[in-house]
Each structure stands twice: as C-alpha cells, then as structure tokens.
Amino acid sequence: ADALTLQLKWVTQAQFAGYLVAKEKGFYDEEDIDLTILPGGPNIAPEQVIAGGGADIIVTWMAAGLAARDTGVPLVNIAQPFKRSGLMMICPKENNINTVADFPGHTLGVWFFGNEYPFFAWMNKEGIKTDGSPEGVTVLQQSFDIQPMIQGQADCISVMTYNEYGQALDAGYGPDNLTIFNYTEMGNDLLEDGLYVMEDTLDDPAKVDAYTRFVRASMKGWQYALDNPEEAAQIVVDSDETGAATLEHQLYMVGEVSKLVDANDAALDMTTYDRTVKALLDQQIIKAEPEGAYTTVVTDALK
C-alpha cells in the first residue's frame, strides 16, 4: 500500500468528516492507500509541516496556500471539495451595524494564522482602512471562539457557519438579533479547505496515481458523510483523541459543511480561484500571478 500522511488544518472535527469517514470506512484501504491523519491546531501551520516533509498532503485555505507558494513553498492544489466559504462576520444588533458602511469606528474580531486574508480582501475591496484610525476599523486577533462577542470586546466577530455560528445560536443569538455578513453571499468568498501537495512530487507518476486514489476515496468518504450525517458525526467524535468533540455539535457541523462541499466534484472552480488570486494580488500578499498553483491531473483522472 502507498503510505500517505494528511495534515489537517484544524483539530479533529466534522469540517474534515470526509477524510475521517473514508478512513474509518476503509475506503482508503480499498484504494490501497495507507493513510495517516494528523490533526492540526492553533499553532500548527500545515504549509510548514509539508515543507518540512512531515506530511504528503495538506488541507488548507487557498489564500494561505498561495501565500506560502509565494514565500517559496511550492504548493499545488490537486482537489477542491469545498466549493463555498463557511466564513461569516456577525454583529449583535445592539451595536447598530447593519451594513458595511457602518463598520468604521468599530472593533472587528478576525482570525489570523492564515485565515485573515478573506477579511482583508473584503475590506480592501470596500476601501475600509484596517489600521485602527477613526475612519477605519480596529482589528482584533480573535481567539477561536465567540467570547469576544459575549464579552462585548468586539462589535463583530468572525464565525464559521459550521462551528462558531452554532455556538452563537446555542448562546441565544440568532438571525433576529444579529447582523450577518456571509462572505459567500456577498461574493467575497475565497477558496477554503482544498488539498495541496508539493510541486516536485507531481513529477512522479506513481505519486500522482496515489494522490488520485486518495482523492477518489476521500470523495467517497464525503459522499458517505453527507448521506449518513449521524454516523459521520459519531465517527468524528470517535476519531477525536482529545475527547473535546461532542456528538450534538458535530452533527450540526456535518449539516452545515454539507452546504459547502460538493461530494461529486473535486475539481477547482476557476471563478473562485481567479477571485482568490486577484484578492491576494490586490493586497500585495503575493507579488505575481501564480503559475502552476493548481493541477487538474488528479481530478481529470477521477472522471
């Protein structure tokens, strides 16, 4: 069997249900792939892990992947199961923020660690300064939870539809007392959880073949997860070594993730890709139009 290591971008949760289910269900074994899944965390940069040789494939956001490519880690997107973004910004109504025009003068919570690019692209597009000046907004590096909103430390916070938004709902917030800015609905979405490998490995046909089988099994896993949310959530909970995942929350997450993933099509959507590249170029996060940052050999082979 071909041994492959997959580095996730975050802790074990239903955001990665497809891979976890495929492993648990033996889909990788069927494809003769011996897969190790490494959970991520707040200080683990998958790009760094793969550059150091600690993983073969990583799950990461396109913006972070391209930025890494720009700094000399030649990452290539081989598949993109996530078609839409789950990122949102929510503001409790009492803060009187109803449109983007209301932002100036307020404090906004943003996730960093490679997750900040969509926000800055959006602000860039709206022409809002992010340096804390009165006519701009004050940015706060938000912890990966909704505490800044509950504590009133930020006027708006970042959430993922499938995770923190659920926590906000639990805490008694909802569409009627929140203003919600959904990146996808605003047309500001950048590509999220894609699969990336190192460019030089694509020269090796055997590797490409292994990647192809890996992606095929993964998509099968996604399909299975979307079809059987309860079982998928249970698998996620069982795979979590930290014991932090709860069935209820993971079930919610599977439901929300299913709205973002297309289990039948792993191919990259070029419109979103172009938007992502443009956003990064506009912000000068990358200096030049990327060449060869994606390949279709794997997704083509799937057909």
Add this chain to the structure above:
Amino acid sequence: MNRILPILTILLAILAFWYAAAIWMNAPWQNTLNGRADLTDVPFLTFAQQTWGQDKPVLPAPHQVFAEIWNATMGLEFTSRRSLALHAWITLSATLLGFVFGTALGVGLAVAIIHNDASDRSLMPWIIASQTIPILAVAPMVVVGLGAVGVTGLVPKALISMYLSFFPVVVGMVKGLRSPERIQLDLMRTYDANPWQVFWKLRWPSALPFLFASMKVGIAISLIGAVVAELSNAAGGGLGVRLLTGSYNGQTVQIWAALFIAAGLAAVLVAIVGMAERAVNAPNGVRA
C-alpha cells in the same frame, strides 16, 4: 493539627471569595438570559444559584469544577478520550520523560561547567539567555520540526519539558557541586585523591541537597513545559489540549477542571520528589 487549621481557614476564605466572585462575574450574562426569558425580580439567592449553575460561565463555581473533575475522572473509563485521568496520564508521561532528560542534561552540564573553565565561561551566560526565549513560541516549531524528521508523540513534548526543566537543575547543581568549602577540597588534596574520588566522595554528596531542591522546581516546570507543548499541538491529547479545546468551545468548566488537575499533578510530583529527598537523605544522615 495546628498546621492544618490555618491552611483550612485560608482555603475556606478563598472558597467564599470564589463563590462571591462567581456571582459577580457571571451576573451580566445571567441578566441577559433572565432578560430574554422575561424573568424579573429574581430573588438574590435564586440569582446566586443561577450564576453558580451556568453552562458556560465566565467563572465557574467551585462545585461545578469539582463535579467536572469527578465526572471526567471517576465517572469515565480510563481509556475514554473524555477521561481527564487519561489526559493527565498523557501529560504526566511527557512530564516525567522531559524531567528525566532535563535532570540528566542539567547535571551533565553542571559537571562540565565545574570541571572545565572554558565551559563555565562559554555556557553559563547562554544558558541564562536560553531561558529568555519564549518557549511557547518555539514549541510548535519544535513539534513540526521534529515531526518532519519522524519524531512524534511523546518525545517532542518531553524535549520542551526538558528545555524548561534543565535550567533550575544546572543552576542548582553548579552551586551544589561548588558548595564544598576550600578546606574540604584541600583535605582531598592532602590525600592526593583523584578527580573521580573528589567528585564522588565530596562534590556529589555536598550537591545532593541542591539537586533535590532544583528537582522540585524542575519537575513543576517540566509539567508546565508539557502543558505548553500540548497547547500548541492538539494531536495526542493531554491536559494542555483540554485547556485549548475547552477555550475553543467556551467550556470554562472544562478549562478549570484541567487546570486543577494540572495543579494537583504538580503538587503530587513535587511531593514525590520531596519523599525521594527524605529517602536519600536519611542514610546520608543529613539533618531534616
């Protein structure tokens, strides 16, 4: 008895203060909740009880924390991923491994330093400087870097523990190995003792009290190292990971429970070193 009483009194005072603080800190959220539920004029006692029973309180009440500790240790199979006992064990093993590494490294460096002027002069300033590096910043890179060369699991955490715990050991041991007075060293010289004999018959026994004092600090720091290392890598579990995930999910009770268990662990470890100290000292005849 007259040693326990003051401690108990202080503990009670802390507990009382804690309950009061819990009311105060959880009140805003409780007011929001009550407001939503259209509850007005809640009597104070009821309100207090509400603040002590929140799901995700800003400050959990002591009984909530202890209930969580109980449920997450005694209430679960040890092998369950939710079991804090399991996570404590994971952290403990990294702590112990790191402590052993750290003590060995510390003693080794100290021996080099006292026997070799060049090492003393070159190493000591950098050993101090090494401790000013924010280890938490380096920890993830250590984990990733070692992962890249195939070292995963316990060892990277243990290395971070080692990095923190070797320091008190070097400092203490250098002091200890240098603690023999000149006259005691001269005595050895009049016997024409060789360096090996001087070390084992004089320096080492005089350094033992220092070694144990440093090991007490070292093992507590080693635990901090393990927790810090876990904070930066959720893989594999451990108390640090529980702190982290607790914080992601706003599970304050879980954070506090993990903290308390870490605290208890530190206390037990220090106590064990203390017991070892007494066991070793007894035959050496050192006064209690």
Add this chain to the structure above:
Amino acid sequence: MIFRHRILATLGTLSALLAIVTPEVVLADGAAAPAGRLLLLPIIGLVLAGGIGLLTRWTLWQPLVSLVLLFGSALMLPGAVAGFAGAIGGPAYWQSLIAFWLLTWNFAERLSAAIRDGRLPETGTGVIIPITFGLTLLILWEAITRGANVPPVLLPAPSAIGTQLANSAPILWADFVQTFIKSVIPGYVIGCLAGLVVAIAVDRSPFLKAGLLPIGNFMSALPIIGIAPIMVMWFGFDWQSKAAVVVAMTFFPMLVNTVAGLNAASSIERDLMRTYAASYWQTLLKLRLPAAGPFIFNALKINSTLALIGAIVAEFFGTPVVGMGFRISTGVGRLAIDLVWAEIAVAAVAGSAFYGVLALIERGVTFWHPSVRGGRA
C-alpha cells in the same frame, strides 16, 4: 591541561587537513564541483593556519590572530560557496566545520586558562569567551542550515533572521512596545510589588503565614500559564489581560521568596534588635528587609523570564494586531518564519537585558552577600 590543548588543536588541524584531501563523494553538478573545491581551498587553508597558530607555543597575540583567521574563514565558508552545490554539504565541508569547532573550543580553553593563571585580566577578556561561543554557535547554525539544506520554513539561517531584523525594525519595535512596555513592565511591577507587600503583611501574622505559605508554595509550582485564556476572557484582549497574566505569574514567586527572606536574618541578628528594644518597623527596615534582599532579587530574576513568557503566551488567546506573541503566531501562519525568529531574537535579547540589568542592580544592592562578593555568580 596543556596536554588537552594540544590534543584539541591537533585534532582540529588534522580535521582541516583531511578536509583538503577528502574526495567529494557526491557531485551534484559536474561543472560546479571543481570550482567549489577551488573556493573551499583557501578557506580550509585559513582554518589550517589558525590551527597551526594554536599549536605553536603560547603567546598572547597568536591565539587572537588564529581566532580572527578562524572566524574569517568560517564566515566565508557558507557565504562564499553558496552557489556551488557540490562543495557545500560535501564531506570536505563538514570536515572543515568540525575543524572549526575543535579549534574555537581550543581557543576558549586557552583563553580561560590564561585568565585563571592571571596572565590575562578577568575584566574585558572574560566576555570574549562567551561571545566567541555565541558566534561559533551562530556560524555553525548558518553552516548547518545551508549545508544540510534545512528548509527555511523550518529553521531559517541566522543571516536571514538578521536581514529580517533589519528590514522589519518598525514592526518589531511596535511589537516590543505593545508586549514589553505595555504588558510586561506594568504586570511585573504590580505582581512583584503585590507579592512583596502581601509577604510583609503575611509575615506579621503567624497564622496567615502558616496558612498562606503552603498555598503560595503550591501556587508557584502550578502551570499558571493556563489561566491565560481566562484572563483574556476577564480583562479583554488588549494589554490589560497580558499584564494580568504577568501579575499572576510573578506574584507567588515573590511572595514565597520574600517570606523566606524575611526569615533569613539569623536569630542572633534578631536578638541584637531585641536587646535594643527596637520596634517592629525598625527591625523590619534595618534588619529583615536588608537580609531578605538576596531572596527578593532571586524572585525578581526568576520573574523577569516568567513575565515575558506569560505575556507572549497570553497573546495567543486574543490580542490587538500588534505584539510579539501576535507576530509570532501569525508569522507561523504566514510562513514568515524568519520574522518569527527575528521576534524571538528580540524577546531573547530583551529578556537577557532585563535579567542582566536586574543582576547588575542586585550586585549593587546586595554587594555584601557572600554570593556577590565571592566572585562569579
């Protein structure tokens, strides 16, 4: 002693000689290799000259010249051959590195022997050895990261970090102000003062002392760093929460040390005060606080390293978009690892300077303590 010097110098010189004659095993690029070898030769020659300088009889200038030669060659080693893949990373390359290491070690041995024997003054020359050691580490680091092709995103070379230090000075300064000036200093001052005051208060009551001390001892052994997320929850994301973490981390070491220090005055020294029928405050000010000085400074020094770590860790749990901890965590996320290391370097320098200043003040204030007047710390 002299014998060991000889062995070291001989080994080092032999190693350098070997570097000349070792054939390249791997020739990555047939054309580049001979050129790389050519470039390596004069460098190895320099190392050799340095080694021979060390081997000959001891006078003061010889080792110094050797050292200059050694460092000169070592600095050129990774730099000059950067373009020649065949030479870098080859056996000759590693041989010269080993030679370099052995010879600098020999240099340090000789210099410290000279200081010990009184041939060189302690002041001034005393700092050459640690500096040499630090430079040697840097050079080895540079040479190894380059020679072994360590991915820069895992561990950048010191030169890259240095460049980043220079280029990002404004950012680094802003971060330094946010973390060190705004969080560490106030937190440190408040934590230490509070520990001191509480210790003095506790000291008056044997009951409180009996109750608080074990608890304080216990608390100072705890992973207090774990309260960072809680403090961010309580005190907001700006510097206040970081300062709070620092206060919590520095309080207990100070409490415990001061209480121990207040008991450090010997019973005969106290009896003396008693024979004068001195009041509590007179005894405190004239005897017990001065006697506690070394303990208090001990806590101050411990706390100086704790404080910085505490503040940086707390920044991992939410901060404005400035600060050393913030830069480090986002830097890793953006793979700006050289910036991360530049930040770490700033932290280390700031921390060492903080510690150094405290150590200096300690020398001044507790000049009378045997550990201070007895020479090296």
Add this chain to the structure above:
Amino acid sequence: MSVTTTTSTTGTGAALAVVQAQNLGLTFPTADGDVVALSDVNLTIEKGDFVSFIGPSGCGKTTFLRTIADLEQPTSGTLRINGQTPENARKDRAYGYVFQAPALYPWRTIEKNVALPLEIMGHSQAQQTERIKRTLDLVNLSGFEKKYPWQLSGGMQQRASIARALAFDADLLLMDEPFGALDEIVRDHLNSELLKLWDRTKKTICFVTHSIPEAVYLSTKIVVMSPRPGRVTDVIESNLPRERPLDIRETPEFLAIAARVRDGLRAGHSYEEVV
C-alpha cells in the same frame, strides 16, 4: 550546691543589686526531652561588679546571660535587673550585649553598625557621630569606619561589636566570650583596655570566658558553673587590687585564685559526657 552559693550572694541589700537571681531555673523543651539549662541559680551582682562566668561548654553560661537580657524566659525562680523585670529592663535599654559571634550586619559599614543602636534609640546625628568616633577609638578601630565587616579580620569584627555595645552607654554590659577569637597578645591588650574602661566608667560587667587567667585577671567575682543541669558550683571573690598590670598574672595570689578556679572547674567536669 546552692548552699555554698547562697552564703556569698544573698543577704545583700537588694536596692543596690544590678542583677538578682533567686532559685532561677530554665528548661528548654526539645523534641527528645527537656534540657535543663539552668537550675536553682542564686546570684547577686552589685553595681560596679566585674563578674566572670566560667564553666565547660554547654553549662548554661550563655543561657544565663540571655535570661538577664530577656532573650530567654526563666521557667522558675525570679530574676530582677535593677529591681525590675528583665523585660522592663530591656525596654529601658539597661544593658549592652556583646554576643559570642560579632553579629555585625554585613550591609552596613563598621561605623553604621555602631550607629545602629543609636539610630534605634533616636540619638541626634551629631551625638551619633561623636559617640561612634569615641567608641571606635576606644577599641582601636579608627580608620576602619567605612569598611564593611567582611573586610575585617575576626578580631576586628569582634572589637566592632564591642564598640557597638558601648556606644549607647548602658550601665550593664553583658559580654559572651567576646575575646574568644583573638590571639593572646591582642587579647591581653583588650583585657587591659576593658579593665580601664570598667574602672573609669564604673559599669557593671558580666563576662563569659573559657580562659581561667582571663577570668581571674578581669574579675571581682568569678562564677564557676557546671553542666547537666546548669548550676553555679562556686562563686569566688577576688581580692586582687583594682589596678592590675598584666604581670600580676605571675604573682602567687593570682595563681592561687586560678588554681581554685581550676579545681572548681575540674570538679564539675565529668570529662566524657561533656566535651
């Protein structure tokens, strides 16, 4: 034992007694049983007396001095200093104490160490300067005012501690082996200086020593003690003249008293268990 003692010490008008001990006892409770440090001690010291205490190690000399100084509490009997309780006497700053060890504060210069009691007792700056100068002169330490204790030899440190005890001019001096660490010549010198000081100032001095010649040379009264439990076995009144040149030590009168002291000592000295 107390019988011999009583004869020579009681029956004196209490009005003049600087120290008066009656059936004084002191027991230290320790982990392995009580230690009786003083038992049934009867002693009267009158104004202007120079009393030496001599006895084997551990016989309770230091304890007795400490009890006078209110640093230990007697467990039985009564003790009066200038007719008051030891505590009140201490609060009156009735005595200066020279400990067995110099007990100088290492962070203070010699002059500041001598100034310590003056500061505490609230003397004016001018008075302090004057007294420091005078007492340092007296113990031959002029020129060392600005030195720190650890820069001085053991003997100089001991002299500084004597200066400190003299600085505030208490009428009663308690000195616990002040010259133990000094060589014979210096000791001789300080002995005669001390005698002169005593003669000039009419202070009352309680002096602990291990040296028989020293005790005989200095004292008007020699108290011989024996250990387990600490008792006074003999009180020897010296009839040597107040004026004592150093070579008085070779006179038969001197040697006779010394022999009596030695006998008293040897009697209380059950060799094996004591040393």
Add this chain to the structure above:
Amino acid sequence: MSVTTTTSTTGTGAALAVVQAQNLGLTFPTADGDVVALSDVNLTIEKGDFVSFIGPSGCGKTTFLRTIADLEQPTSGTLRINGQTPENARKDRAYGYVFQAPALYPWRTIEKNVALPLEIMGHSQAQQTERIKRTLDLVNLSGFEKKYPWQLSGGMQQRASIARALAFDADLLLMDEPFGALDEIVRDHLNSELLKLWDRTKKTICFVTHSIPEAVYLSTKIVVMSPRPGRVTDVIESNLPRERPLDIRETPEFLAIAARVRDGLRAGHSYEEVV
C-alpha cells in the same frame, strides 16, 4: 631577621630533615596589591621534632603549614619534605593534616569520616575497620562511631578530625590550631594525650597555636613568627624533659621559656596593623 633564625636551623645534616625551608617566600596577588604572607623563612625540622608555631593572627602560620602540605606554592626559595618536593611528598601521602576547622563531611558518620583517607588510599576493608577502631580509641571517641558530626560537640568533632589525620599513619603531622575551640580542661587533657602519642609513635609534629602555655608545654622547638611580611623572628629550643606532667607548667623553667616566647611575640606585634 633571618640571621637569628639561620643560626639555629641550618647547618644540620639534610639527610635527617623532615622539613627544610630555605629563603622561602610566598606572596598572594590580590585585587588591591600583593600580600606577602611569608618572606625569607629558613627552618629545618628534624625527625621526631614537635614544633609549635606561634604568632599573631595573619602572620603566616597557616600559610607555612599549607605550603609544606603543597596546598600553596612558594613564590621564592626552596622547600623540601623528606628531601622531596612538597608535591611528591603529598603524592607519597607523607603527612596528615588537621585543619583549623574540623572539616568533617556531614553526610558521613564519624567512623566513615575517619575511613575517608583509608578509602582513598585503597586500604582493605579489614585494615580500615582495625585502624578506625584504634584511632577513635586514641582520641576517646569509641562509642560514637555511628554518630554524625553535627550530633557531636565542637570538641568531639575536632578530635574526630585528629583521628582522621592519624588513621593512615603518616610520619609527619601538620596540626593547625587543633584545640582552638576547646575549653581549658578538655584542652589540657588532649594536650597530654597528644604528647603521649608523639612520644610513643616518634612522629614529627608541626603544631600551630595561639596559646603560649600550650606551645611551651608541647614543643621541643617553638617558632615565633611576626606578620607583614610573615617572618620567623625567633626559634626557641625547649629543654624541658620529654616526660611532662601537667603541673610542669608551674615550674620556673617552664615560666622562663613562656616569658621568652611572650617577649618574642610582643616584639613582632605592632599592635595597630595586625589584629
């Protein structure tokens, strides 16, 4: 100064000399200038001599003993121990050294402390047991074998350290104020014990003391030293018989020698700068 000395010490057949110092000098370099601890010392000690060194504090007594023991290096002149360099003598384990302080290792029992040199010199277990018993008997410490040093009084500790120096039977004993911490009675006792030991074993003994009677009582030769720089000012040969009861100290011969020593001491004693 060296003139007086030379007359009485040189000119002896070097073959028998245990210690032979010629123009010996030792200077300590310190931060504030050099300290001349010994200068131009000429001295010959023959086999079986009991030599006392006496002189004010800081005159170089300890330094001279340490130089013999190869614990300090002379900066001028020559020194021969049994005709060898001090270093070789030390490597031959030619002497036993009793320091000014007991320097017992607190983690070893008394018997283990005495065993220390034997362990280091590789004596067999049986030999060790035998010698420990013998030397502890000699210093009257039988029964205290299993005690730790801190469970013993100062005097007992000092005796243990003497036992340790005797255990390996070196022919030369260097003793630096071994009885300084003891009271007079115990001191007398140990003095006569030491004399007996010396008489019985014919060892050569170098003995530092501050006490004139002690020096006179014990020695065949008294070396008087004076400080700044440390010089030998007088070497007094004692003609007292080898057999010396304690009351020899009251004889006129004894007092005469003592007076001579005292004069020698006082001469070298420029009081102010020395203490």
